[in-house]
Amino acid sequence: MxxxxxxxxxxxxxxxxxxxxxxxxxxxxxxxxxxxxxxxxxxxxxxxxxxxxxxxxxxxxxxxxxxxxxxxxxxxxxxxxxxxxxxxxxxxxxxxxxxxxxxxxxxxxxxxxxxxxxxxxxxxxxxxxxxxxxxxxxxxxxxxxxxxxxxxxxxxxxxxxxxxxxxxAESRKAHREALINHFKPHIHEFCSDCQSRLERNPLRILDCKRDADKELMKNAPVILNYLxxxxxxxxxxxxxxxxxxxxxxxxxxxxxxxxxxxxxxxxxxxxxxxxxxxxxxxxxxxxxxxxxxxxxxxxxxxxxxxxxxxxxxxxxQGIELPIERALDCFIIGMGEEAEEKAFLLLDVLRREGLSADKDFLDRKMKAQLKAADRLRAKTVVIIGEDELARGVAVLKNMETGDQQEVAFEQVASAVQSVIEKDK
Missing domain, CATH: 3.30.930.10 (Bira Bifunctional Protein; Domain 2)
Known part of the structure; x- marks a missing residue:
């Protein structure tokens, strides 16, 4: 692997x-x-x-x-x-x-x-x-x-x-000369990186982690005295x-x-x-x-x-950011024709700016409701054969459990209304 x-x-x-x-x-x-x-x-x-x-x-x-x-x-x-x-x-x-x-x-x-x-x-x-x-x-x-x-x-x-x-530049030049004079007599005691940097860029010696505890590091000339x-x-x-x-x-x-x-x-x-x-x-x-x-x-x-x-x-620090992970709506269609209608409604909701999804694994109603729970869906829209014949869907508020029938063309606005009320 x-x-x-x-x-x-x-x-x-x-x-x-x-x-x-x-x-x-x-x-x-x-x-x-x-x-x-x-x-x-x-x-x-x-x-x-x-x-x-x-x-x-x-x-x-x-x-x-x-x-x-x-x-x-x-x-x-x-x-x-x-x-x-x-x-x-x-x-x-x-x-x-x-x-x-x-x-x-x-x-x-x-x-x-x-x-x-x-x-x-x-x-x-x-x-x-x-x-x-x-x-x-x-x-x-x-x-x-x-x-x-x-x-x-x-x-x-x-x-x-x-x-x-x-x-x-003037201040750094004066500090550079002071650093070279400070480290040069004992540079052989430092790591190879520090030795190579003495003439090229002695300021980098102060950034060395391996030799940070050496006494020469602790009392090295500080730039503030050369400003x-x-x-x-x-x-x-x-x-x-x-x-x-x-x-x-x-x-x-x-x-x-x-x-x-x-x-x-x-x-x-x-x-x-x-x-x-x-x-x-x-x-x-x-x-x-x-x-x-x-x-x-x-x-x-x-x-x-x-x-x-x-x-x-x-x-x-134990800080939790206010992340919104809930889905606005989960649509369930029971039966082939209802599934087709659910698929079309899904597009309508998304065009209206709502986050929405549906089942694509042909699961039973109970399994689909569990999927909606896992997605923390705020609402569920259910379409069965009876609802399809009457041109309505069942809209369920997942927080309160309240249900209402809504005409297909009003599903998006109804879902939005439920979400606004629960804010």
């Missing part, structure tokens, strides 16, 4: 409704914040992620699904959404749109070769937003607020924002906007994020109840990424979260 690949999962009926609810909530909150949906290809040229995500990141070095197509081109299943969105922004000249900044969101599958665990799969679904074209600290705060409001409206609690500034006046002022404005919005945060000077494109604001949203995987959202500002992708020097900021971790947090 062929089974689902490791690190992937089938999302079945009964569970998919939770995904749909969360995705609908994401789309609704993006509508309110005036973010528009974008859909990019699932695979891109590999160079996009080397340039956009960073050569020295774990994603590029260890986790990408890369292959050659029949034309010898190197392609990669997208491991994250920002690089693709920025590529599309540049390629489609969205900087020329009249409404700026360009505010986009995406929901779709991403792929990383990681060790599968709860809330972390090799194929996972990301919801993310990108605001491209503004240098305002207010839009940094808006981005964080959008994520927090999304979680709050799902009912999640015990969340907090961890915040840091990675500064501008120039402009970067410090920017960070102060972001914090003030968050204060004004009533969004609590803690400054974490060790927060660097796992991607190379971040500048200035970096943040994570943490949940205290899901164990080792406690980060449920991460993002930040990337002022040099658009230029790196061949565009003009346009700033941007965004975040991404996995739907799997949202579901895990909801489960951990």
């Amino acid at each position: 062929i089974q689902v690949p490791r690190g992937t999962a089938d999302i079945l009926p009964g569970e998919i409704e939770l995904w749909q609810y969360i995705e609908d909530k994401a789309r609704d909150i993006c509508r309110r914040y005036n973010y528009l949906e974008i859909r990019t290809p699932i695979f891109e040229h590999t160079e996009l992620f080397h340039r956009g995500v960073g050569e020295t990141t774990d994603i590029v070095e260890k986790e990408m699904y890369t292959f050659e197509d029949r034309g010898g081109r190197s392609l990669t299943l997208r491991p994250e959404g920002t690089a693709s969105t920025v590529r599309s922004y540049v390629e489609n000249k969205m900087f020329g749109l009249p409404q700026q900044p360009t505010k986009l969101y995406y929901i779709g599958p991403m792929f990383r070769y990681e060790r599968p665990q709860a809330g972390r799969m090799r194929q996972f679904t990301q919801f993310g937003v990108e605001a491209i074209g503004s240098n305002s600290p207010a839009i940094d705060a808006e981005t964080i607020a959008l994520a927090m409001r999304f979680y709050e409206e799902l009912g999640l609690k015990n969340l907090h924002v961890e915040l840091n500034s990675l500064g501008d 120039n006046d402009e970067s410090s002022a920017y960070f102060d404005k972001v914090k003030k906007h968050l204060d004004d919005l009533g969004i609590a945060y803690v400054v974490n000077a060790n927060l660097v994020r796992g991607l190379d494109y971040y500048t200035h604001t970096a943040f994570e949203i943490m949940e205290r109840g899901i164990g080792a995987v406690s980060t449920i959202c991460g993002g930040g500002r990337y002022n040099g990424l658009v230029k790196e992708m061949g565009g003009s020097d346009v700033p941007g900021i965004g975040f991404a979260m996995s739907i799997e971790r949202v579901l895990l947090a909801l489960k951990t």
Whole structure:
């Protein structure tokens, strides 16, 4: 028997409704914040992620699904959404749109070769937003607020924002030199990844999980001590906007994020109840990424979260989403001619916007009523030979047990009336 690949999962009926609810909530909150949906290809040229995500990141070095197509081109299943969105922004000249900044969101599958665990799969679904074209600290705060409001409206609690500034290019250069001087005398004590990153990108050393407990890691130079006046002022404005919005945060000077494109604001949203995987959202500002992708020097900021971790947090906190799984109407036809009429009525109900179904296994009346119960049908319409001769159907309210006869042409409105009364 062929089974689902490791690190992937089938999302079945009964569970998919939770995904749909969360995705609908994401789309609704993006509508309110005036973010528009974008859909990019699932695979891109590999160079996009080397340039956009960073050569020295774990994603590029260890986790990408890369292959050659029949034309010898190197392609990669997208491991994250920002690089693709920025590529599309540049390629489609969205900087020329009249409404700026360009505010986009995406929901779709991403792929990383990681060790599968709860809330972390090799194929996972990301919801993310990108605001491209503004240098305002207010839009940094808006981005964080959008994520927090999304979680709050799902009912999640015990969340907090961890915040840091990675500064501008000048600040990062000074911090980079301090990191090299700090780690270089003892770099031989670190893992091979850290050793290879010392000169290429020493900031990535701070993101290492294997050497996280080393003393040199704990007392490494922090970026906040190397911010120039402009970067410090920017960070102060972001914090003030968050204060004004009533969004609590803690400054974490060790927060660097796992991607190379971040500048200035970096943040994570943490949940205290899901164990080792406690980060449920991460993002930040990337002022040099658009230029790196061949565009003009346009700033941007965004975040991404996995739907799997949202579901895990909801489960951990015991939150049940208000999912409506009931069927509006189940139609039963007894006898060949009645079955034909039931089939036609089924189409009428569906055209009127009602969810409806019938038996397709030629079961007895009792078995069909049980099927209606399993489907949690709000109403049942029954047509027998007698009803067929008189041009009526029996409409049963499954909650109260009340029954009434209804002319065929009035079945849809009668079913709708029963549903409205029971709300």
